[in-house]
Amino acid sequence: MRRVVITGLGAITPIGQTVADFWRNLVAGKRGIAPITHFDTADFDVKLAGEVQDFDGASLLGKKESKRLDLYCQYGLVAAQEAVAQAGLAAANLDSQRFGVIVGTGIGGMTTFANQVQVLNSKGPKRVSPFFVPMIIPNLLAGNLSIAFQAQGVSETIITACASATNAIGEAFTKIRQNQADVMLTGGSEAAICPMGIAGFQSLGALSTSTDPLKASIPFDAKRHGFVMGEGSGMLILEELTHAEKRGATILAEVVGYGATSDAYHITAPSVGGTGAAAAMEQALTDAQITAAKVGYINAHGTSTVANDKEESAAIIKVFGDQASKVAVSSTKSMTGHLLGAAGGIEAIACVQTLQTGIAHGTMGLGEKDPACPLDYLANEARQVSPQYCLSNSFGFGGHNAVLAFKKWED
Structure with missing residues (x-):
């Protein structure tokens, strides 16, 4: 079996919008859980979430481009930019047909879907955005990533709910190990902190209704009573070992199982x-x-x-x-x-x-x-x-x- 190593990481999270910030805050024990600001929660029992604060997709991706992308795609693209930059990937040192994308998302463009349903109901079908479909369908993150980085190999989306990103990384690992790719961009992205997303999980009884950020997401505690919704993206560059070594890439870790x-x-x-x-x-x-x-x-x-x-x-x-x-x-x-x-x-x-x-x-x-x-x-x-x-x-x-x-x- 070919060995698979990690050469790039990228993160957009509630506690940091780079890998360095994310890791520093994790080790420091910083909480990214706070009262929801994305919408008015007056009618909701759930008041807290792990939001990505002060994310500026227009400046990071361009104003025109960001308007055509749901937030989950924006998060994924920005995280991928960091991972690709760290790995030092460039068209000159890649066979684009051996460079693939497998990413995961649980829900896809839920925020856009909910917003455009409101447009349909209030203004009629002719006012629904022409970008509605490509903004909401879950596979468009993989599609946009493939276009952005000229990855002409496999391009797939894994949807297995909360296991999506891990399955995506595992399948990307398998593609390289089985000699179907040399480099894979993989991970996951999600942006479902919107009225419909919170309402759905709230009705299911899955979310914490605590108003205290310190007592909401408390895994393994005897008083735990539900999860807190978060959002963001984590992306990785996986690479076949000899391919990475020939490029002189810095190897961060190895995927082995x-x-x-x-x-x-x-x-x-x-x-x-x-x-x-x-x-x-x-x-x-x-x-x-x-x-x-x-x-x-x-x-x-x-x-x-x-x-x-x-x-x-x-x-x-x-x-x-x-x-x-x-x-x-x-x-x-x-x-x-x-x-x-x-x-x-x-x-x-x-x-x-x-x-x-x-x-x-x-x-x-x-x-x-x-x-x-x-x-x-x-x-x-x-x-x-x-x-x-x-x-x-x-x-x-x-x-x-x-x-x-x-x-x-x-x-």
Whole structure:
């Protein structure tokens, strides 16, 4: 199998609009969860979200271009620009037909869809934007990325709810390993903090109704009661090892394993005992040809819902056995909220940064640990862990489970 390395990262998040800012704030324990400003929440029970503040798509992408792109596409394009720049990719050093794009999104252009329904109802069909369809369909992020960076290889979109970005990275990894591409732009993007998005998850009973940002997204805490919606994008450049070395690229980490399973159990609830999640972790370990004992850090899905945190903890215990309590585990969502289809993108970036720095960020807001969640969640502080391998877990509505295994880069 061909080896696959990471040579570029890009992030737009509620706690930083570059990878450097995102990582610095993660380690510092900064919360990006605050009262919603994107719309008036007077009629909503849900008051908090992890919004990207002061994002200026017009200046970053051009005024004309940004008007033709839903916010989820804008986030994805800007994050991709950072990743491509860090990787040092240019047309001169690439075979464009061996450069592909696989990205994930859970919902796509929901904000545009909801806004244009209002236009239809109030002003009639002739006032609906001619860009409505290309702004809302989920595959247009991949399409726009392919055009922007002249990636003429595979161009696909993965939609597996909250596992979307992790599945996308895993599938991109597979394309390179199987010699179907040399370079892949991958990750996820989401922008669903709008009245329809919040109302839908609120009606489902999935969101926290806390008005205290410090008590809203509290994964693994006994008083957790729902997740907080987040938004943004995380993008990565994956590259075949010898291709990266020939370019003189700086290698950040290596992707070594991928697992994907289905609970086949329930449309929103995880399987009892975390059986599907455990199977995905076991697949990733087998694919990486390592034992669980080699893993020093797990970036948990850690949504702050009662069922997810309990069953994910059970899954980790099932896979790691007596070693489970010795593995450092933390939830990025405690600070960013849940970025849905983009969550796995920024969490993969957190894993790469942990491998590079030897530091794992904490799980903020964890006060009283749930007895059903008995692991070491790095409560409220970052820690020096220096792992050689780490896992990134993502699980989505519909029973989708995706897990990536990363390795510290060693010459």
